[in-house]
Structure formats: C-alpha cells, structure tokens
Amino acid sequence: MAGQILSGLNSAQRDAVTSDADVVQVLAPPGSGKTKTLTARVAYLLAHRQLKPWNIIVCTFTVKAATEMKERIRKFVGDECAKQLKLGTFHSIALRYLKQYGVHIGLAKDFGVADTADSKAIVKRIIRQNDLSIDAGQARGRISTQKAKGIDSEQFARTCKSTEQQEFSQIYQDYQAMLDASELLDYDDLLLKCCTLLRTQRQCVANIEALLIDEFQDTNNIQYQLMSLFAQHRNVITIVGDPDQSIYGFRSAEIKNLSRMRESWPDTLTINLEENYRSSGAILLAAQHIIEQDEARPPKKLQATHAFGLRPILRKLPHAQAEAEWLVSEVKRLQTLTGNLLQPSDFAVLLRSAALSRVMEAALGQAGVPYRMVGGSRFYDRVEIKLLLDYLRVINTPTNSEALARIINVPARRVGETTVKALVEEARQHRTPLWIYIKAIAQGNRRSSTRIHETAMLGLRKFVGIILGGRAKAEANPSQPVAVVDVLNLVIKKLNFEKYLTEHYKEDHESRWSNVEELLAQATEASDPARLQSLLELSTLPAIDGVEQAELSTKDDALSVFLANIALTTTSLEKAEADGEKVSQLTISTIHAAKGLEWPVVFIPACYDGSIPHSRAEDNDEERRLLYVGMTRAQAVLYLSSPARNSQREEAVQSTFLNQPGVISFFEEHGPSISFAATKGLATTLGRDCPTQSELETCKKILDRDEDNYWPLNGEAPFTELAKADGIGFGMQNMQPATVFISTNTTMQQAANFPGAGLASAPGFTSLKTRFEEAREELSLAQVDKRAKSAKVIEGDKSKGRKRQIEGQGSIATFFGKPTLVKQSSSVGSLGSMDPTDDLVSEPLSKRLRPPLQDVANRGSERIRTGQGRRNLLQHKVRNAPLLQRPSTRVEDSGAPCSAYMFLSSSPTRQEEDLTAAEPSYEVVRDDREDAAQVRSATTFHTTTMQKIAPQRKTLGMRRSLQGWSARGDKN
Numbered sequence: 003m004a005g006q007i008l009s010g011l012n013s014a015q016r017d018a019v020t021s022d023a024d025v026v027q028v029l030a031p032p033g034s035g036k037t038k039t040l041t042a043r044v045a046y047l048l049a050h051r052q053l054k055p056w057n058i059i060v061c062t063f064t065v066k067a068a069t070e071m072k073e074r075i076r077k078f079v080g081d082e083c084a085k086q087l088k089l090g091t092f093h094s095i096a097l098r099y100l101k102q103y104g105v106h107i108g109l110a111k112d113f114g115v116a117d118t119a120d121s122k123a124i125v126k127r128i129i130r131q132n133d134l135s136i137d138a139g140q141a142r143g144r145i146s147t148q149k150a151k152g153i154d155s156e157q158f159a160r161t162c163k164s165t166e167q168q169e170f171s172q173i174y175q176d177y178q179a180m181l182d183a184s185e186l187l188d189y190d191d192l193l194l195k196c197c198t199l200l201r202t203q204r205q206c207v208a209n210i211e212a213l214l215i216d217e218f219q220d221t222n223n224i225q226y227q228l229m230s231l232f233a234q235h236r237n238v239i240t241i242v243g244d245p246d247q248s249i250y251g252f253r254s255a256e257i258k259n260l261s262r263m264r265e266s267w268p269d270t271l272t273i274n275l276e277e278n279y280r281s282s283g284a285i286l287l288a289a290q291h292i293i294e295q296d297e298a299r300p301p302k303k304l305q306a307t308h309a310f311g312l313r314p315i316l317r318k319l320p321h322a323q324a325e326a327e328w329l330v331s332e333v334k335r336l337q338t339l340t341g342n343l344l345q346p347s348d349f350a351v352l353l354r355s356a357a358l359s360r361v362m363e364a365a366l367g368q369a370g371v372p373y374r375m376v377g378g379s380r381f382y383d384r385v386e387i388k389l390l391l392d393y394l395r396v397i398n399t400p401t402n403s404e405a406l407a408r409i410i411n412v413p414a415r416r417v418g419e420t421t422v423k424a425l426v427e428e429a430r431q432h433r434t435p436l437w438i439y440i441k442a443i444a445q446g447n448r449r450s451s452t453r454i455h456e457t458a459m460l461g462l463r464k465f466v467g468i469i470l471g472g473r474a475k476a477e478a479n480p481s482q483p484v485a486v487v488d489v490l491n492l493v494i495k496k497l498n499f500e501k502y503l504t505e506h507y508k509e510d511h512e513s514r515w516s517n518v519e520e521l522l523a524q525a526t527e528a529s530d531p532a533r534l535q536s537l538l539e540l541s542t543l544p545a546i547d548g549v550e551q552a553e554l555s556t557k558d559d560a561l562s563v564f565l566a567n568i569a570l571t572t573t574s575l576e577k578a579e580a581d582g583e584k585v586s587q588l589t590i591s592t593i594h595a596a597k598g599l600e601w602p603v604v605f606i607p608a609c610y611d612g613s614i615p616h617s618r619a620e621d622n623d624e625e626r627r628l629l630y631v632g633m634t635r636a637q638a639v640l641y642l643s644s645p646a647r648n649s650q651r652e653e654a655v656q657s658t659f660l661n662q663p664g665v666i667s668f669f670e671e672h673g674p675s676i677s678f679a680a681t682k683g684l685a686t687t688l689g690r691d692c693p694t695q696s697e698l699e700t701c702k703k704i705l706d707r708d709e710d711n712y713w714p715l716n717g718e719a720p721f722t723e724l725a726k727a728d729g730i731g732f733g734m735q736n737m738q739p740a741t742v743f744i745s746t747n748t749t750m751q752q753a754a755n756f757p758g759a760g761l762a763s764a765p766g767f768t769s770l771k772t773r774f775e776e777a778r779e780e781l782s783l784a785q786v787d788k789r790a791k792s793a794k795v796i797e798g799d800k801s802k803g804r805k806r807q808i809e810g811q812g813s814i815a816t817f818f819g820k821p822t823l824v825k826q827s828s829s830v831g832s833l834g835s836m837d838p839t840d841d842l843v844s845e846p847l848s849k850r851l852r853p854p855l856q857d858v859a860n861r862g863s864e865r866i867r868t869g870q871g872r873r874n875l876l877q878h879k880v881r882n883a884p885l886l887q888r889p890s891t892r893v894e895d896s897g898a899p900c901s902a903y904m905f906l907s908s909s910p911t912r913q914e915e916d917l918t919a920a921e922p923s924y925e926v927v928r929d930d931r932e933d934a935a936q937v938r939s940a941t942t943f944h945t946t947t948m949q950k951i952a953p954q955r956k957t958l959g960m961r962r963s964l965q966g967w968s969a970r971g972d973k974n
C-alpha cells in the first residue's frame with residue numbers, strides 16, 4: 003500500500019509524506035504538488051501508521067477542494083475509510099463539533115446558522131433603532147474582522163476609546179445579543195465558538211491524532227487558534243502552503259501564521275518542494291520574475307520539470323472590445339491549428355474583477371464558444387442587470403406583464419406582494435394587460451376592487467411615472483433613433499440606482515455598480531447610429547413576393563433590437579443548459595476563484611493599472627501575488643493582455659507589474675506560431691497524443707488567418723480600421739468606435755469636414771495608404787537586412803519554410819523537439835539564476851530564450867520600424883501582414899515634423915468616474931457557503947450579441963481581410 007501511495011512522488015514529496023516529525027510545514031510554489039503531497043500523507047498515516055480516520059482532521063479552504071481531496075484519498079484507502087475522516091472546511095468541521103458538544107458551552111441543541119443576508123438585516127435594524135450614523139455594511143464587515151481576530155464584543159468594548167469606536171462597539175454588542183437571543187451563530191461565530199468549546203472542553207479533541215491543513219497561507223487568526231486547539235493533545239500537524247499565493251489579506255488572512263507556527267512549535271520540520279509539475283519553463287520564468295519584484299520576499303528556488311515551451315504573451319490591444327475579440331480569435335486559432343489537441347475546456351479566462359466578464363462573454367457568445375462561469379453568475383444573470391433590463395423591457399413593451407410584475411415593487415415602493423397579486427388577478431379578470439390596468443388606477447381613471455393603501459398608491463404612481471418617463475425619453479426626438487443609453491440613464495437616475503445598490507448590497511455594491519457601468523457601456527455602443535443601422539440590416543429578411551414586410555427602422559426599433567439581442571443570447575444559454583448538453587466549455591473565473599486550479603491555456607486580460615493592481619486595493623504586494631497566482635494556473639500557454647482603453651473607454655495604462663524594467667523580455671508581443679513542432683511540444687507538456695502533421699496541415703487550411711497578426715503589436719487600431727478612414731473600400735460611418743489615428747497636418751475640424759474617402763483628397767493630407775506603403779517598405783527593407791545578419795549568425799539555418807517567425811520571437815522549433823536547445827520534461831531546468839545579458843549559444847536554454855536587456859529597452863514601435871530587434875534564435879521570416887506599427891512621428895516632405903496625430907472616435911466617450919475595476923463579486927467563498935452550485939454551466943452557441951453586428955468584425959479572426967496586403971507581404 004505504501005508503495006502505491008508513494009509512487010509518482012519525487013523525493014522531497016516522499017520525505018514530506020513519510021516524515022516522522024510531529025509538525026511539518028511543506029512550503030512550495032504553485033504546481034509543485036502540495037495538495038498531492040498532503041493527500042498522500044493522509045493516506046500514508048491511515049495505511050502505514052494505522053491511524054484511525056475518525057482521529058484525523060483535514061482542513062481545506064473550499065468545499066470543492068475538500069471534495070476533490072476526499073476523492074483522491076478514497077482511491078488509496080477505499081470509500082469506507084475515506085468517509086470517516088473529519089475532512090472539510092474549517093467552518094464545516096467547527097459546525098460538526100458545535101452540533102455535537104455545543105451544549106457544554108451553553109449553545110442550544112438546535113442552534114441555527116445566520117447567513118450573510120440575516121447578519122446584514124440584523125445590523126441594519128440595530129443602526130435604524132439607535133439612529134446611528136455608521137454605514138451598516140461597514141459595521142458588518144468590521145464585526146467580521148474583529149471576530150476573525152478572535153476579539154469578541156465584550157473584549158472590544160473594553161478596549162475602545164473614541165466615540166466612533168464606542169458607537170461601533172454598541173452595534174457589535176447588540177448584534178451579538180440579538181444572535182444569542184435568536185439562538186443563531188453567524189459564520190464567524192462557528193469558528194469563535196468552536197475555539198471557546200475546545201478551550202474549555204479540551205477532551206472533545208482528545209482523540210485527534212493528526213491534523214492536516216491545505217492552503218495554510220490563507221488562514222486567519224481565528225483559524226490559526228482553531229488549528230492549535232484541534233491539535234492540542236498530540237500536536238501532530240502537517241500544513242502545506244505558499245506565502246507567494248497569499249491573496250486573502252483583505253479577508254484578514256495572516257501570512258505571518260507560517261512563522262508564528264514555527265515559533266509555537268520550534269521543532270517544526272520545513273520541507274521545500276522546488277519542482278513545478280504544472281507549467282512550462284517559460285511560464286514559470288515569467289511568473290517568477292513578476293513575484294520577485296517584491297523585494298521583501300525571501301528568495302526561493304523554482305524548477306521547471308517541463309520543457310521551456312512557448313514564451314508567455316503580453317499583448318496590447320486598442321480597447322477592451324478588441325481585446326475580447328482578439329482573445330476569442332486566439333482560442334479558435336490555437337484550437338484549430340493544434341488539430342483539436344486543445345478543447346474549449348482547456349482554456350480559462352481569469353479576471354481580476356467580475357465586471358470585466360461582460361465584454362468577454364459577449365465576444366465568446368458572438369463566436370459561439372461555449373463557456374461557463376466559475377463561482378458566479380453570467381453577466382446578464384446578475385441581479386442588478388436583470389432588474390435594469392426588466393425596466394427597459396417594460397418601457398419598450400409595457401404589456402410585458404411578467405417583467406412588469408417583477409419590477410413593480412423593486413426597488414421597494416410599498417406596493418406589497420398582496421397588492422401586486424390582487425392587481426394581477428383583477429387585470430386578468432378584466433382581460434386587460436397589467437400595465438393598462440395599473441396605469442388607469444394610478445391616473446385615477448379606474449378604481450381597484452381591492453383597497454390600495456395610500457402609500458401603495460403613491461408607490462404605484464411613482465412606478466407608472468418611471469415607465470412613462472422612459473417611454474417619453476425613447477420617443478423624445480421622433481427624427482432621431484432612440485438612444486438606448488439615454489433611456490437606461492434615465493431609469494438609473496429615477497431609481498436612484500447607485501444609492502439603492504449601496505443600501506441593499508453593502509458588501510459588494512461597488513462591483514454591482516461596475517456591472518451597471520458595463521451595461522451602460524454596452525448601451526452606449528448600441529446607441530451608435532452606424533451600429534444600429536448594421537444591426538437592422540442584419541435583422542432584415544429578404545422580401546418575398548406577396549408577403550407584406552414590416553419595415554424596421556433605427557428610429558423606432560433601437561431599444562427592441564438591443565433587448566432582442568440580449569434575450570436571444572440568454573435564451574440560447576438557457577436552452578443549452580436545459581438540454582443538459584455536455585459540451586466542452588471554456589472557463590471564465592476570477593483569479594481568486596481559480597486558486598488551486600490549472601488549465602493548459604490561460605488568458606489574463608485587462609492587465610492595466612486600476613484593474614490589477616486594483617484601484618481600491620490596499621496592498622499592492624497582494625495584488626502582485628494575485629497576478630502570480632493567475633499566471634501560475636497555466637500549463638502550456640499563458641496570455642496577458644491590456645487594452646489602451648478599458649470598456650468604459652477610459653485610457654488604461656499597462657499594469658505597473660508588467661511595466662517594470664526587464665519584464666518584457668519574458669514575453670512575446672503576439673500569440674505563438676503553431677507549427678507541427680509547437681503542437682508536439684504542447685502535447686508533451688500536457689501528456690497528450692499529438693495529431694499527425696498531415697492532420698494539422700488539413701486543419702490549417704480551415705483558417706484564413708493562421709497567425710496572431712490582425713491587431714498591431716503597439717496596441718493601435720489595425721490597418722483595416724485605418725483603411726476605412728482612408729476610404730479604402732469602407733465608409734467612414736462604419737468605423738470602429740475605438741481610436742483611429744490619422745497622421746496628418748489637417749485639423750480635427752478638417753477631418754470632420756472630410757468624412758470617409760474625402761479625407762484622402764483633402765489638401766495637405768497624406769493618405770494613410772501611402773503612409774502604410776512607406777512604412778511597410780521601410781519595414782521590409784529593415785527586415786531583409788536583419789535576416790541577412792541573422793543568417794550569418796546561425797549558419798545553415800533551414801527555417802525558410804516556416805510560415806513566419808515574427809521578429810525577435812524565438813523559433814518554436816527551438817522550444818520543442820530540438821535536443822540542442824530544449825530540455826525535455828525529464829530534465830529539470832533551474833530558473834533561479836538567469837542573466838539576460840548572457841550569450842545566446844553558450845548559455846542554458848532559458849537564458850538563450852531571452853533577449854539582451856539593451857534590446858529589450860528598444861522594443862516597441864521603434865524596434866519594429868527600424869528593424870533593430872533583439873537577437874533571434876533562428877532565422878526568422880517576416881510576418882506577412884499587417885503587424886505594422888503605425889508610422890511614428892515622421893518628417894513630412896516639407897521637412898516639418900508631422901506630430902499632429904488625429905484622434906477620431908465614432909462614438910462618444912463617457913465621462914463617468916472609473917468604476918470598471920470592481921471587487922470580485924463572485925470570488926470563492928472559502929467556507930461552507932460555497933457549493934457546487936457556484937460552478938455554473940453557461941454553454942453558449944449564440945451569435946446574436948451586439949458585437950456581431952459591428953461591420954469591422956467581418957475582418958476579424960478567421961477571415962483574411964487584406965488579401966492584397968497579405969499577398970504582397972508574402973513576397974518579402
């Protein structure tokens with residue numbers, strides 16, 4: 003049995019599993035097998051040391067982790083034995099003890115558990131009753147913080163000094179008294195009371211022979227105390243953790259608990275695991291570089307067991323929507339070019355904030371990529387979004403009685419449930435739509451047979467007023483299309499929606515408001531006349547002789563079309579779910595909720611300041627660790643990206659963590675070329691069978707664009723967008739709403755006067771086409787030059803046949819399958835001592851794959867323009883199309899520098915305060931509240947989102963839009 007348990011473990015892991023030490027700390031970086039080791043140790047203690055399962059406590063951080071661990075242990079020791087383990091979250095184990103022994107500390111036998119909503123309601127009542135000025139949400143949070151520190155209401159009362167503290171202390175005491183009177187324990191109490199129990203009734207845990215804890219770095223003070231109390235008789239403790247992955251400081255997690263433990267048990271044996279079994283060397287190297295920016299952190303070794311693999315990607319995009327579309331095109335490109343070696347379930351999009359998912363969901367939906375949300379709801383399922391959409395639905399179609407009944411008293415306006423029921427029934431009896439019926443009552447044109455209280459009548463009038471106001475707004479200017487965003491803004495204003503969210507969702511109102519901001523951004527897009535027109539054109543069916551066709555117009559139908567798209571989106575999601583389809587799905591998750599998980603391909607979009615590090619984060623080091631956790635979820639391919647403008651159209655600056663000197667040298671600027679060798683490498687890293695070369699060749703033919711070369715590397719708009727501005731086959735009205743730069747000495751005014759093709763002939767205007775031709779020529783000359791140099795460096799290079807290798811990118815062939823350059827999985831490459839200035843040929847692989855620092859500094863547009871790239875590993879081939887950087891400030895023919903870049907946007911920019919980056923609203927709840935229901939399937943096959951209608955999308959991803967350019971590029 004022991005042999006079976008230990009097989010597949012490395013020697014450090016075996017040492018940890020079989021150690022005779024009483025107290026063992028296994029400290030190790032991500033993917034080094036901590037959880038695997040802990041699981042094996044439990045099995046070992048049961049099988050080899052003959053401990054009884056009911057005498058072992060195993061604490062995990064989430065229910066999911068507990069379930070997975072039990073499953074793994076079951077495989078070693080059988081179902082019966084595994085079932086008897088005390089295995090679960092801290093909260094669930096505490097609850098078991100309190101249920102069984104709580105009477106000893108005066109707990110009622112049938113005490114209840116107050117959930118978050120109950121707790122909030124109690125605090126609110128106390129504040130109202132005492133007419134206090136403290137914000138209820140904050141007070142609830144403070145109570146929880148105090149409890150997490152093990153400070154009860156009486157202890158707090160003894161120490162408080164200021165009036166403000168005394169006020170809070172009063173709330174804390176009253177709150178606790180109310181819980182006690184109702185025989186309720188809140189989540190924090192479960193831990194606190196369990197501590198009290200185990201302190202006073204030590205014999206309750208007299209049987210405990212061993213205690214094991216996963217994710218120890220995220221334990222808080224009270225959990226630490228509980229640990230000591232569980233183990234108080236034998237003091238046999240094994241913990242696994244990684245200080246670099248401590249990301250719950252904002253929930254009072256104490257990273258110091260690790261050193262505290264060593265002080266409490268000086269004989270603690272610390273075992274470090276250094277080998278990473280999850281990620282490719284390149285991913286580890288980049289992640290390591292990021293985490294090492296924290297200088298206070300003790301240096302640690304991290305060794306890759308996989309080959310170097312594909313260098314992670316740090317991609318710049320012009321705006322959030324482009325970022326989402328690029329992401330989807332990369333998913334499809336990778337999936338197709340690897341011959342379906344990668345399935346959608348192999349991809350994860352990890353977000354700093356839940357609100358960021360809206361743009362991603364829309365793009366995935368549009369492309370028909372099935373996805374699921376981990377630990378949260380899809381965007382349109384979020385309460386605040388559903389509510390606002392219901393208002394828009396009723397404004398658009400007041401006879402939608404279903405939606406009307408849902409919102410008539412939300413936010414609460416004293417139209418109680420009984421009144422609503424009565425009104426619905428009366429309307430039904432009179433065969434009148436509910437709206438017509440209540441409007442008549444509210445306007446005094448009809449009397450209800452049920453008595454409606456005066457306050458309810460006021461509420462009803464208010465509601466009718468909002469709907470009528472919305473309708474009036476929608477019809478305000480009969481000659482203009484309905485501006486969906488104006489109607490939505492009106493509803494938000496009339497409902498005083500931000501205040502409503504603040505009052506009703508104390509703990510996460512900011513992230514909910516961010517969702518509202520996202521919906522506003524979407525409504526803004528939908529209000530753009532050009533987009534509306536295209537949408538209507540797409541909706542219009544061909545005329546059929548003899549069948550009368552209603553004519554749709556942007557003027558009257560904007561709101562309907564907006565809502566219909568959302569409805570179709572959600573309906574297809576629900577249908578797929580209802581059909582119980584088991585489809586491979588991409589995962590969208592917050593980084594917090596992704597902890598402990600892994601995927602072959604990981605995207606971390608929105609890497610800009612304000613998002614990560616988060617604008618409201620108090621601890622930047624914790625934000626960096628969060629990025630590190632996200633990056634180390636990736637096994638084979640890691641994409642980081644940042645838009646120049648976020649979804650609110652505000653300027654976004656790439657994350658400070660990624661802007662540090664040297665960081666760029668760990669990343670590619672674009673997605674990888676997927677050659678046969680690259681696919682073989684991916685298959686090796688993932689332990690999968692590789693499709694044959696001919697299968698891959700067939701797959702390749704499906705794609706028009708087999709490289710990540712649509713969006714320029716510098717984060718500006720693609721050439722196609724510029725071409726539109728230049729009138730090359732596109733009308734100005736079809737322009738991307740994003741930024742469009744036009745190098746010209748015309749003024750903004752002139753540009754406005756010369757829409758579309760007119761620009762090209764405006765006096766003094768240098769055609770974009772001309773500029774790009776010039777720039778392209780410059781580029782190709784520089785690259786021909788560079789290829790010649792590179793050919794000298796690496797004699798006999800045979801890579802000419804490769805599709806393209808973007809300048810500066812290490813050859814994929816060098817990453818996989820070439821013994822001289824690649825360490826295969828059997829060889830372990832240390833990542834500890836890389837010097838980026840070392841020479842290419844004589845140094846270890848990981849050094850060779852990094853550019854020299856001086857070149858790194860030169861990267862970006864200048865490098866591409868002049869062709870001075872970092873050293874290439876093998877001969878490269880210039881990319882075939884339009885990865886051109888836009889010409890930077892140039893000297894005009896006249897000799898005068900042309901610095902007056904025009905900045906045009908076809909849709910208005912919004913002025914609102916930055917609320918994009920919200921606290922994650924669906925992070926994993928690390929206690930018993932989390933359950934399987936938090937992983938929601940969201941299979942999508944829809945292609946009906948607003949994005950689909952955007953004309954410029956026709957050029958995206960799989961379709962080649964600039965055949966002429968590509969063809970010419972190929973000749974280079």
Ligand SMILES: Nc1ncnc2c1ncn2[C@@H]1O[C@H](COP(=O)(O)OP(=O)(O)OP(=O)(O)O)[C@@H](O)[C@H]1O
Pocket residue numbers: 010011012015030031032033034035036037038039244247279280597598599634
């Ligand atoms: N000795 C080993 N040989 C091969 N694979 C291993 C070994 N140890 C762990 N692994 C694999 O490495 C991956 C990561 O393991 P595990 O989840 O236990 O790591 P972890 O240290 O807990 O990671 P994290 O801290 O990121 O949650 C898993 O796929 C696991 O099966």
